[in-house]
Amino acid sequence: xxxxxxxxxxxxxxxxxxxxxxxxxIILSVAVFIALATLAALLVTVVTWGGHRLSPIIILNYPSxxxxxxxxxxxxxxxxxxxxxxxxxxxxLSIATAIYLVEYSRGxxxxxxxxxxxxxxAGVPSIIFGVVGLGFLAYWLGMGRTxxxxxxxxxxxxxxxxxVTCVEALKTVPDDLRQGxxxxxxxxxxxVRHVSLPRAxxxxxxxxxxxxxxxxxxxxxxxxxxxLLFIREDPTSLFSRFTVMPLQLYNWISRPQPAxxxxxxAGIIVLLLILLSxxxxxxxxxxxxTRRLGQL
Amino acid sequence: MTIKSYNQLLTEYLEQGKDEMTDSSEPEVVRVENVRVxxxxxxxxxxxxxxxxxxxxxxxxxxxxxxxxxxxxxxxRMNDLVPGAKVYGRVYFNGTDVYSKDVDPVFIRSRISMVxxxxxxxxxSIFDNVAFGLRVNGFKLTxxxxxxxxxxxxxxxxxxxxxxxxxxxxxxxxxxxxxxRLCIARALAIDPEVLLLDxxxxxxxxxxxxxxxxxxxxxxxxxxxxxVTHNMLQAARASDYTTVMMPDDDMIGRIIEFGPxxxxxxxxxDKRTEDYISGRIG
Numbered sequence: 001x002x003x004x005x006x007x008x009x010x011x012x013x014x015x016x017x018x019x020x021x022x023x024x025x026i027i028l029s030v031a032v033f034i035a036l037a038t039l040a041a042l043l044v045t046v047v048t049w050g051g052h053r054l055s056p057i058i059i060l061n062y063p064s065x066x067x068x069x070x071x072x073x074x075x076x077x078x079x080x081x082x083x084x085x086x087x088x089x090x091x092x093l094s095i096a097t098a099i100y101l102v103e104y105s106r107g108x109x110x111x112x113x114x115x116x117x118x119x120x121x122a123g124v125p126s127i128i129f130g131v132v133g134l135g136f137l138a139y140w141l142g143m144g145r146t147x148x149x150x151x152x153x154x155x156x157x158x159x160x161x162x163x164v165t166c167v168e169a170l171k172t173v174p175d176d177l178r179q180g181x182x183x184x185x186x187x188x189x190x191x192v193r194h195v196s197l198p199r200a201x202x203x204x205x206x207x208x209x210x211x212x213x214x215x216x217x218x219x220x221x222x223x224x225x226x227x228l229l230f231i232r233e234d235p236t237s238l239f240s241r242f243t244v245m246p247l248q249l250y251n252w253i254s255r256p257q258p259a260x261x262x263x264x265x266a267g268i269i270v271l272l273l274i275l276l277s278x279x280x281x282x283x284x285x286x287x288x289x290t291r292r293l294g295q296l
Numbered sequence: 297m298t299i300k301s302y303n304q305l306l307t308e309y310l311e312q313g314k315d316e317m318t319d320s321s322e323p324e325v326v327r328v329e330n331v332r333v334x335x336x337x338x339x340x341x342x343x344x345x346x347x348x349x350x351x352x353x354x355x356x357x358x359x360x361x362x363x364x365x366x367x368x369x370x371x372x373r374m375n376d377l378v379p380g381a382k383v384y385g386r387v388y389f390n391g392t393d394v395y396s397k398d399v400d401p402v403f404i405r406s407r408i409s410m411v412x413x414x415x416x417x418x419x420x421s422i423f424d425n426v427a428f429g430l431r432v433n434g435f436k437l438t439x440x441x442x443x444x445x446x447x448x449x450x451x452x453x454x455x456x457x458x459x460x461x462x463x464x465x466x467x468x469x470x471x472x473x474x475x476x477r478l479c480i481a482r483a484l485a486i487d488p489e490v491l492l493l494d495x496x497x498x499x500x501x502x503x504x505x506x507x508x509x510x511x512x513x514x515x516x517x518x519x520x521x522x523x524v525t526h527n528m529l530q531a532a533r534a535s536d537y538t539t540v541m542m543p544d545d546d547m548i549g550r551i552i553e554f555g556p557x558x559x560x561x562x563x564x565x566d567k568r569t570e571d572y573i574s575g576r577i578g
Contacts, residue, residue: 106379176416180479182377184429184486185406194432195418 050265165207
């Protein structure tokens with residue numbers, strides 16, 4: 001009797017589990033569809049609205065009151081300079097922090113306090129970083145409201161995000177491999193150089209891509225640091241005044257003429273293309289480094 | 297069996313050793329004295345004293361959780377890498393305390409190398425795996441010398457014939473047993489004095505296991521080998537001396553018996569050893 005009850009319970013459990021197994025992929029693919037459909041809708045919208053405005057003018061010309069002559073040349077250069085510089089500052093710093101946390105301090109109290117605070121930092125609203133950039137970097141350190149200030153602001157902004165990814169990347173390296181290297185008389189630096197880093201680097205640079213994408217889309221902190229929406233000259237040095245693409249787009253969208261709305265759609269396409277090519281460059285670097293570091 | 301009688305046994309065995317060892321002034325390569333290892337606030341092993349003789353294979357046997365691996369890892373300071381681990385007592389390597397302040401654990405690990413439970417080859421080629429230890433330890437070698445060292449190590453590890461035509465193949469293309477022999481070759485390439493093996497055959501099939509046991513016997517004249525195993529037959533087949541460890545009532549690992557393998561297996565002095573090797577416990 002007891003046996004029958006038990007086996008009956010098991011059987012209905014099995015039916016339920018099989019149902020879940022069948023239903024779950026359907027639910028999950030709906031989620032994927034929603035995400036892809038949103039992306040497609042976005043792309044279709046910007047292309048239909050702004051596709052015909054896509055011309056060399058938008059890249060080569062400075063902003064203008066005449067929509068037929070207006071471009072975002074200064075904003076594109078400003079974005080490339082600040083974001084590129086931010087990546088150069090942030091990625092090595094994040095990798096170094098992650099190596100310290102995972103490989104050197106090996107789960108000590110100090111490192112867990114540090115990791116906790118880095119995670120917290122990732123949740124701070126970006127405008128706060130803008131205020132820090134303006135108050136501390138621009139005025140207190142006297143760097144001015146310049147490209148270098150913008151770059152450091154963006155670097156600090158994406159530092160937690162990239163560091164957390166780099167820490168996770170190092171944690172995916174099997175400890176077996178580290179122990180094997182240590183047991184042959186390798187120093188911690190050699191273990192990092194030959195074993196951990198080559199394994200973790202691809203994922204670390206993926207974190208870099210996330211950071212770059214985030215930095216390229218940020219408007220708020222740059223608005224605070226730079227304060228300029230309209231510039232009619234190229235940045236010539238790290239200490240030039242600057243603006244960035246999201247601010248230029250914001251400027252155009254806020255105008256009443258429909259032509260500027262079209263222009264901002266075209267600008268979004270340019271922004272996406274630049275984003276893709278920056279990411280492509282990092283992927284290329286990732287492949288190059290993986291090949292180089294894989295060998296001793 | 298009390299610690300005192302164990303110490304007597306140890307003294308007797310060392311006296312015998314001195315007679316047997318004619319060419320070496322120091323028969324004990326590694327001597328462990330009163331070692332206690334603590335993880336956080338848990339004592340893993342306590343009051344451990346044991347010696348390991350040059351050019352012999354010593355097995356450390358005992359049930360899971362009795363601290364065999366902990367003892368092994370305290371010899372080459374691998375416990376340093378475990379957060380919260382502390383080692384008390386003395387471990388002498390050729391008369392030098394490996395835990396004294398002026399001893400570099402990196403140097404100790406290059407003289408006492410180690411092979412682990414699961415094969416853990418690096419994600420490089422077969423050649424680079426074996427060459428790794430030579431490279432990180434800064435051996436200044438020409439290409440030919442490096443090749444010869446790698447070749448020698450692979451021959452000693454009984455792997456050469458199987459891989460000589462594909463030294464540049466990825467190490468992960470080897471079978472589990474071959475990977476473990478690669479790890480042994482890797483450990484031998486740096487020419488250590490002591491080879492520590494932490495249950496090296498636990499994930500392997502019987503044929504691979506037999507190969508590894510026979511290769512250990514073939515290299516024991518050049519190295520001192522300490523092997524942790526919970527396979528009693530392996531200890532009986534492959535080792536010259538055996539140390540039996542057993543957790544006490546507080547789950548603290550202790551040595552209960554030590555002696556020539558034959559005696560341990562034919563005439564154990566401790567009741568628990570007898571129960572353990574006859575399969576009644578553990």
